[in-house]
Amino acid sequence: MRPLSSPSRRRPLRTRHTGAAVTAAGLAALAAALTACSGSTPASADTAADKPDISVNLQGKQAKAGSPVKVTLADGKLKQVTVADSKGEKLTGKVAANGTTWTSDRKAAPGTSYKVEATTDEGASARTSFRTAAPEQVNKLSLTPGKDTTVGVAQPLSVVFDHPVKNKAEVEKHLKVTTSNDTTGSWGWIKNYDGKDRIDWRPKDYWKSGTKVKLDAQLAGINSGTDGGWFVRDYVTGFSVGKSQKVKVDLDSKQATLVRDGRSVKTVPMSAGTPGGDKASWGGTSVLMAKEGTINMRSETVGLGDAYDKMVDNSMRLTWSGMYAHAAPWNASYFGNTNHSSGCIGMSDGDASWLYGQVQVGDPFEVSGSGSKGVPDPGNGYGEWNLSWADWQTKSALS
Numbered sequence: 001m002r003p004l005s006s007p008s009r010r011r012p013l014r015t016r017h018t019g020a021a022v023t024a025a026g027l028a029a030l031a032a033a034l035t036a037c038s039g040s041t042p043a044s045a046d047t048a049a050d051k052p053d054i055s056v057n058l059q060g061k062q063a064k065a066g067s068p069v070k071v072t073l074a075d076g077k078l079k080q081v082t083v084a085d086s087k088g089e090k091l092t093g094k095v096a097a098n099g100t101t102w103t104s105d106r107k108a109a110p111g112t113s114y115k116v117e118a119t120t121d122e123g124a125s126a127r128t129s130f131r132t133a134a135p136e137q138v139n140k141l142s143l144t145p146g147k148d149t150t151v152g153v154a155q156p157l158s159v160v161f162d163h164p165v166k167n168k169a170e171v172e173k174h175l176k177v178t179t180s181n182d183t184t185g186s187w188g189w190i191k192n193y194d195g196k197d198r199i200d201w202r203p204k205d206y207w208k209s210g211t212k213v214k215l216d217a218q219l220a221g222i223n224s225g226t227d228g229g230w231f232v233r234d235y236v237t238g239f240s241v242g243k244s245q246k247v248k249v250d251l252d253s254k255q256a257t258l259v260r261d262g263r264s265v266k267t268v269p270m271s272a273g274t275p276g277g278d279k280a281s282w283g284g285t286s287v288l289m290a291k292e293g294t295i296n297m298r299s300e301t302v303g304l305g306d307a308y309d310k311m312v313d314n315s316m317r318l319t320w321s322g323m324y325a326h327a328a329p330w331n332a333s334y335f336g337n338t339n340h341s342s343g344c345i346g347m348s349d350g351d352a353s354w355l356y357g358q359v360q361v362g363d364p365f366e367v368s369g370s371g372s373k374g375v376p377d378p379g380n381g382y383g384e385w386n387l388s389w390a391d392w393q394t395k396s397a398l399s
Helices: 024-030 168-173 329-334 349-358 389-393
Strands: 054-056 068-073 078-085 093-095 101-107 113-120 125-131 141-144 149-151 157-161 175-179 185-191 197-203 212-217 235-241 245-250 255-260 263-269 284-287 290-298 309-317 324-327 345-347 364-368
Touching: 054 125, 068 078, 068 113, 078 093, 078 101, 141 235, 157 212, 168 175, 168 185, 168 197, 175 185, 175 197, 185 389, 255 349, 263 349, 309 349, 324 349, 345 349
Parallel strands: 149 235, 245 364, 324 345
Antiparallel strands: 054 068, 068 101, 078 113, 093 101, 113 125, 141 157, 157 197, 175 212, 185 197, 212 235, 245 255, 255 263, 284 364, 290 309, 309 324
């Protein structure tokens, strides 16, 4: 290799005046000396003409976040560019076909320091750095189910945001779901029961037992829109699908049946909500949200006045609005013959204890028969299974 000071290798320094170009003072700060691969030319012989002339679209300590990082070489061709934050996390990117620019695949996150290193095809390198401005507001999220959990076949992947999400399509594009068996599914935007924005990924049909699911939410650097704020980090979670089972609740026969792998395991008598008013049970499909054990149930918390205040065993939550399956020994005379509860599915202590031990979070409870008060909204627990597949797909911001 010839020394870089050879006349045949020299190029005059040129400054291009473009919208992304920096001032002469800025270029001087961004430039770095060539590193020669030959020792025949002393370092002191390097001149300004030997230095790679690079510019970066983001500069200083208050750079605007939310744009890809673009590195431009004034003369010659780029071989490699590395852009990394203070934690060593790198932004991937590509060199353009003409070799003069490199653009990151992802956007720069707010409140983040980045180091840039560019190498030319002649072996020269240049380094610089910048920091993006801190966000005025940060949007965070919560994920269900929890990481590395095992859930039932009806459990959707659910994301609830702390602040409103106006840029729904932009956010949805950065939520990547992968499954071990290429399950068909779709995102859908709904309102959570507390009024917060929420997006769920629901498979077309119930999950197959044994499916492994992963969410890679690459949200750092994405602006959720007015009143929402910036996302400043990525989120990764995953879960597995357990036994294929469901609970079928028949309001007409007053029976509840656990079905596993398509076969009935056991049927128990029960008493559901009193038909004809607010105390009626929800129909359709609800998903077991949590196994809460022994809890205090008070009627005023669900808008039913002072009708009851009880400690209730083997409580299995089905909706945010307060529908449970649980032990209800005080209602023993109604099991199997009359729906006479305040909306829940009540059973004997023994039957409730048995069912509690069999079900898993994410199992569907399919309620059929007459006397229900309709089906719960998608955000009241996980009520999206009450929508057809076609209707669910329309809730995607990318549909």
